[in-house]
Amino acid sequence: MFNHFNARKIYNVVDDDPAPRSEVFAFAQSLIEKRYPDLAADSAESxxxxxxxxxxxxxxxxxxxxxxxxxxxxxxxxxxxxxxLDSWLEGNQ
Incomplete structure (x- = not known):
């Protein structure tokens, strides 16, 4: 399994879906808003x-x-x- 491993190489630990941060933040915000509809995003943070x-x-x-x-x-x-989010919700039940 590690026959090609080289300590001098760089291995990027990222997912398979490269996306702009704004898209990731918007998706995260939509998940939170679905669970907590009364929670409003802080415009200064945005x-x-x-x-x-x-x-x-x-x-x-x-x-x-x-x-x-x-x-x-x-x-x-x-x-x-x-x-x-699911793991947080399971922990709070």
Whole structure:
């Protein structure tokens, strides 16, 4: 399994769905708003996020999966964020 592993290589630990941060934040916000409809997003926080977004990069996880044989439990940010929210809700019941 690790026959191609090289400690000098870079392995990007990311999901299979590269997306702009604004899209990820919007999806996360929609999940929270579905569960807590009365919760409103803070516009000041949204403005600070837009300044950070300008420097974003998209990377591939191909080497991680091919060389190390990694199989992602949540191959997209959507399933990962949904899983996080579900686990929080299960813990609060």
């Amino acid at each position: 403005n600070s996020q837009s300044r950070i977004i300008a420097a974003e990069k998209r990377v591939s996880n191909g080497r991680l999966k091919q060389e190390l044989g990694v199989r992602l439990a949540h191959p997209s940010y959507r399933s990962g964020l949904q899983s996080i």
